[in-house]
Amino acid sequence: MKKQKILLVGGSGYIGTHIYLALIEKGYDPVIFDNFYNSSEKKVKNLEKFINSDVNCFIGDILSASDIEKVFEDNNFSGVIHLAALKSVPDSNKDYINYYKTNILGLINLIHVMNKYNTKRLIFSSSATVYGENAISPVNESMKTFSNNTYGLTKIIGEDILENTCKVDKEWSAISLRYFNPAGSREYDLLREEPKKSAGNLFPIIENCLLDKDKKFNIFGNDYKTPDGTPMRDFIHIDDLANSHVLALMKLETDTNYYNAINIGSGKPRTVLEIVKKFEEITNKKLNIVFNERRENDIGSSYADISLAKKELGFEPAHDLDSICRSSIKV
Numbered sequence: 001m002k003k004q005k006i007l008l009v010g011g012s013g014y015i016g017t018h019i020y021l022a023l024i025e026k027g028y029d030p031v032i033f034d035n036f037y038n039s040s041e042k043k044v045k046n047l048e049k050f051i052n053s054d055v056n057c058f059i060g061d062i063l064s065a066s067d068i069e070k071v072f073e074d075n076n077f078s079g080v081i082h083l084a085a086l087k088s089v090p091d092s093n094k095d096y097i098n099y100y101k102t103n104i105l106g107l108i109n110l111i112h113v114m115n116k117y118n119t120k121r122l123i124f125s126s127s128a129t130v131y132g133e134n135a136i137s138p139v140n141e142s143m144k145t146f147s148n149n150t151y152g153l154t155k156i157i158g159e160d161i162l163e164n165t166c167k168v169d170k171e172w173s174a175i176s177l178r179y180f181n182p183a184g185s186r187e188y189d190l191l192r193e194e195p196k197k198s199a200g201n202l203f204p205i206i207e208n209c210l211l212d213k214d215k216k217f218n219i220f221g222n223d224y225k226t227p228d229g230t231p232m233r234d235f236i237h238i239d240d241l242a243n244s245h246v247l248a249l250m251k252l253e254t255d256t257n258y259y260n261a262i263n264i265g266s267g268k269p270r271t272v273l274e275i276v277k278k279f280e281e282i283t284n285k286k287l288n289i290v291f292n293e294r295r296e297n298d299i300g301s302s303y304a305d306i307s308l309a310k311k312e313l314g315f316e317p318a319h320d321l322d323s324i325c326r327s328s329i330k331v
């Protein structure tokens with residue numbers, strides 16, 4: 001049987017390369033589309049080295065409908081996974097026009113071309129940010145979405161556009177996956193998170209501090225209502241997150257005109273201090289911790305209720321915290 005072709009938009013980034021692996025392992029034929037804004041040709045070469053095979057990668061910009069068309073002209077896709085976005089919360093308020101363009105116009109361009117080529121099945125990378133800072137955890141999908149930053153707003157708008165598309169065009173199916181905090185890697189040297197533009201993710205920051213003992217590791221707030229007072233988050237192993245995309249694609253293969261927004265996390269909250277201790281235990285090194293005031297608009301606790309993912313997708317995270325941390329550093 002011919003393998004199903006899946007377009008991975010933004011597929012050479014941190015999450016995309018891991019989804020690529022999950023897809024080939026399940027017998028799909030992925031094609032990457034990326035402009036290397038936050039990745040590089042080297043990342044694609046690393047992926048090729050890891051799988052010991054060529055990767056089909058098309059260099060193009062989602063802001064150009066003709067770039068997207070070129071990849072559709074050459075391929076017959078059965079579905080699309082859309083990851084390309086700008087993703088820094090603080091930058092998104094300063095650089096809001098570019099966030100509107102890439103994250104919203106990019107999605108509209110993609111839907112437009114997908115319609116032209118009659119590929120009406122999409123998995124969208126959304127984020128836990130859509131719950132805003134006042135939501136009480138564990139958060140579930142029936143809660144109202146809200147954002148006071150431009151990044152979160154673009155994800156809410158993206159979800160709304162897809163929900164409406166599925167409502168007004170019965171040939172369409174889509175799932176918005178609301179990621180919590182992906183971390184770790186399948187293979188440290190070749191596939192670790194190595195962004196050109198820092199998004200301020202916790203794990204790469206800890207790694208940098210472990211490599212330089214003089215570097216201070218800042219924890220913002222130690223008086224939250226959490227077990228040790230430091231902020232509590234939901235970290236999910238990148239391979240578990242990647243697998244959820246395969247499950248979502250399979251869902252859309254069986255259910256037509258389906259739309260849902262679904263949390264993808266571990267469902268197990270961890271404090272920042274707990275993560276730090278785990279890294280210290282694994283590496284036998286001490287971090288130079290500095291406690292600071294809470295940051296404006298930061299939440300004490302944010303973690304997922306993953307019962308909908310279990311019910312709708314059969315999702316079950318396989319990795320524990322130890323495995324997430326060990327795969328994030330060179331031990």
Ligand SMILES: NC(=O)c1ccc[n+]([C@@H]2O[C@H](COP(=O)([O-])OP(=O)(O)OC[C@H]3O[C@@H](n4cnc5c(N)ncnc54)[C@H](O)[C@@H]3O)[C@@H](O)[C@H]2O)c1
Nearest residue numbers: 010013014015035036037038039061062083084085125127
């Ligand atoms: N990493 C996280 O913690 C996290 C959490 C929640 C949601 N997300 C979402 O998941 C998606 C992927 O995140 P990631 O961590 O892999 O980020 P990433 O930056 O590593 O990957 C995004 C990819 O999109 C590409 N891209 C950006 N603009 C483009 C454009 N105009 N045209 C074509 N390609 C473009 C980048 O070059 C990059 O390779 C994003 O949509 C992000 O908002 C990420």
